[in-house]
Amino acid sequence: MEVSREIYWNVGHGLWTLFPMYLLTIVSIFVLVSASRKRIRLYQQGLPLHRSDQIGRRVWETFKNVVLQKKVVQATAPGIFHGLFFWCFLFLLVGTALIVAQADFTDLFFGIKFLKGTFYKMFSIILDVTGLVAIIALGLLFLWRYLFRWQGREDHGQYLVMHGLMMAILLTGFVIEGSRMAVTEIGTPLAQWSPVGNLIAQSIAWLDEDGLRLVHKSTWWLHFALVAGFIALIPYTKFRHILTTSSNSFFSDLGLKGKLTSLDLEDEDKETFGANAVKDMTWKDIFDTDACTSCERCQDRCPAYATGKPLSPMKLISQLGEAARNNPEANLIDVLSHDVLWSCTTCRACQEICPASIEHVSKIVELRRSMVLMEGEFPGEEVMAAMEQAEVNGNPFGIGYAGRGDWASELGVPTLAEGSDFDVLYFVGCYSSFDKRNIRVAKSFVELCKAAGVKVGILGKEEKCCGEPMRKMGNEYLYQSLAAENIEKIMSYGVQHIVTTCPHCFNTLNKDYQDLGLTGIEIEHHTVFLEKLLASGKLLIEAAPLSCTYHDSCYLGRHNDIYDAPRAILEKAGVTLVEMDKNRAEGFCCSAGGGRILAEEKLGERMNIKRVEMAAALGREVLVSNCPFCLTMFEDGVKGAEVEDKLRPKDIAEVLVERLC
Amino acid sequence: MKILLVAEYRDGKLLTNSNELIGFAETLGAESAMVLIGGEEVPTYAGKLYLADVTACGECNPDLHKQVILEVIDKEQPDMIAFCHSSYGWDLAPRVAFALKAAQVSEVVAVSDGKLVVPVCNAKLRRTIDCQSSRIVATLQAGAFGLKEPPSGTPDVIKVDVAGSGRTVFRGYEAALGGGVDLSKAAVIVSAGRGIGKADNVGLIVKLAKALGGEYGASRPVVDSEWVPHDRQVGTTGQTVAPKLYVACGISGAIQHLAGMKKSDFIVAINTDRDAPIGEEADVLVVADLLQFVPVLTEKIQAL
């Protein structure tokens, strides 16, 4: 006879078992469904947003993030614990489902049993081992939370219940197995296919059969009740993430990374702009708050949080959820606080690591839009002044616009208005046009282009600020007017190829300008452009050693996933690069993103100094970056950290130009 | 040619800027008389002084002050009436000019071929004025017309009576916030301008001022941003100073500021823009970023 086991052994398969069992199941599912429906009504308070296009891509994203736990395991230790627990949970769920399928369906109606023979042996050992691994993983998760995630939390009670319940389900499962095996399997060859169960069976074998049967039966019902309780608790506890977080992966933003939605400013009937109440957010914004598992990964990586600003992305999401549930009429800006919203550098570190596909940055910008467009409020007078100066002179410094191209005059770089032939339009940006330090970067870039035989043209005084800092600060109106002027000029000259030395300009021209009509033009950041020139042999350099570290700017890195081109350049330049701990997608913001370049950093520690200290700790001579904002912040930072004589900030173009043949 | 000079008195004190009015009359080589609505104290001035009693007239009473000046004009029949371009002068001059149907030239900085020169666009440009009225009212930029020698003589005082009341009510003075640092007594002043960028950098300026044994000051934008208290503001709306050494850090040189410090013995400007208007007044212009330069300079001075 093929090996197998009797399902419903000892508890029986009669009505006295099935009726209470299925009643309990139905009740728990009813609780789950009705509570979830109430929950859905919360999401319906939000504005519509289409997030069910491209089904195939969405299913694949969901598969990767749920089944493969792709994002979860990015944070190694807790990620792997969660991953293990999740996969074990999945196996146990499938295993249980197979048992129910055979006992109450295939066998009951068709007399088909598939849990037998070799399949049963495999089934048995897999479930036995996954049960053990699940207990270990759960224990580790428990330790992780209560050792490292203890501080500043008020939800310990809930987590204790959740961990306890999971552990109880797993342990009772083993007790059921052990007591059954002690009666039916102990000593048979089959027992070795359930090593954990066998161990338990042996340890309780001193009980007589009645005792074992009593233990088995009572534990079976306890186990069942716990499972039913678990199902009913899903909508009321963070267990809901099983449903919400996986759905959120399906609903994630498939658009261009970091591209904000454009406001329609032509619509004359529109009276509110941005969001200051729950009803102004989209349903997805509210759904995000339920998808959050409070894992703190965002908070751990938030440079504002790390430097003592009042912002915690996790807290922001939970307060938003709290408002959606209990106080939907509240002014969200007051609920979250103005300082919190102004503290964000839109560096995207939170969003990049979030295993729950939560979109933090767009929410913050939407709330800022309300502050700026509806109230005329800014984080400080210096920001308002910069806005006004950009309105008048097209740059936040308020320097006369006519001098924008002056830096290039001695290099003989023509403006497009002069009508000469050009291969690429160099969109210079405000810093490289007016700031003495960054003009050196612009000049280096032009020299490199000349050496490679690339004819560069600029817009000169026809170029305006790309509008990125204004947009991230919430000033959509000013952004759109600056953008419209730039786009008109770029289009009028029939430009085919644009290169920027600023990742903020790059991201804005390449993505945000699409909504305003700038399309069909190749737009590149200088690191990518120069790397191609090097690779194609058009740009010849002589490798020379340099002791340096490299800083991934947020807008080249996380917003555009460009990590390799700059490193390839440095390698070709003969540079030995030592990475900082926080590199690539984990790079630590210089403080100047999100329009914060215009603002004074009044709260907490200096972010730029913190980053410079990370670089200085490596004992390298040069801190290479790829962004005028970063460069400016680091030039300040080396002074603040008092390492000016040890560490020099440089743009990657400056490193290259020193190595021209 | 005859000029009537309008001297100033405020809060119980005679102001010293009448010397500049005398200097202006000298520059023009004109005969002069002076009018003052003040107290007992009279300026050092060899000429006729029409004196109205401030207790009868009240301070900050433009209607009555105008009336006194017009009475004196009636007696003296001057060709020109000169005020300082001060809160007192720029307020009264248009009133007097209107009553006289005279042209008014504001903030005269120089006289060229007998014509008055005034600044335009924050002193970035200048223009000479051609007046088409028989009488001219002028206000003089602070510090534009100094005297080579201190004035001498005792004026020939002629009392002027006043009667009536004005349409505005004066309710007293309010002292400057911050307790009042007297920058005019400092031998060295190091001032911060908009170029310092942010409040935190004020410390650099204070350190340099200390190293030089002086006081620190600021231009108006820095004070308006509340990076430095109001009583340290140098310029026409702050204090007018003339130290032995004035160091302007990141100050481009708005006219209001220049007027308040250009009489300093020696002026050093630190600015990234070599074309900044401050360069016109500076004995030395250091073209550098003050955030880099000032700490190095401070260190080297401390090491002396």
Place this chain on the structure above:
Amino acid sequence: MKILVCIKQVPDMESKFKVADSGKWYTTADLAWRMNEYDEYGVEQAVQVKEQIKDADITVLSIGSGQVKETMKKALAMGCDRGIHIQDETAFDKEPYQIAGIIAEYAKDKNFDLIFTGMQSQDRGSAQVGILVGEILDIPSVSTIVEFAYNEGDVDVSRELEGGIKAKMTVKLPAVFTCQLGLNTPRYPTLPNIMKAKKKELLTVAVADLLHVNARLVTEKMFLPEKKAGGVILEGEIAELADRLIAILKEKSTVLA
């Protein structure tokens, strides 16, 4: 209550100025334009009065070519109710007395209770227009105000004097006030108000209808000021610059001696 705010569009002072071929004014090429900074305080004060007493109507007036309407739109977006644009292609050439004459001619039969102007314009800097408007209309005027409080027909103001001292004064309306920097914090127009401003009344009147006085002065010549003779310009590496400066100070000044 009827309020008049007079604003001027001026070149941004950061622009590089060049003398025009006529030799009498600066060229307008490559200039950026904005609202005279002092006038922004006037607009803001007018809007604050309206917010305080509710029942008020604010007219903003500006003299110049069609391009000044851009600046007027900002004033309308900040909260002025209607605009009067006095079309004058050669407004730059009008002296303060003529400008005041135009404004007073417009205002004389309108019974404005409050008139605000800037303390001076950033380009001409004459500091005359506001006071002259008061004199022509024969109503009191207070210049260079840094504090303003309206209560029941009376206005308490502070004038800014030298050295941070203020003179506190009270005036009965109607009256003219010229605004100094720091009077208030001019607001940043909100987007709904920018939209509304596009629909507000903005009438254009020809300057000839309002200009009935002759100029009493004209600009004979405009020129760039000479650099101070003997001024030294130091450029180079920071440390070396500091040494050179210290050497000069030791030689030329008694401070380091």
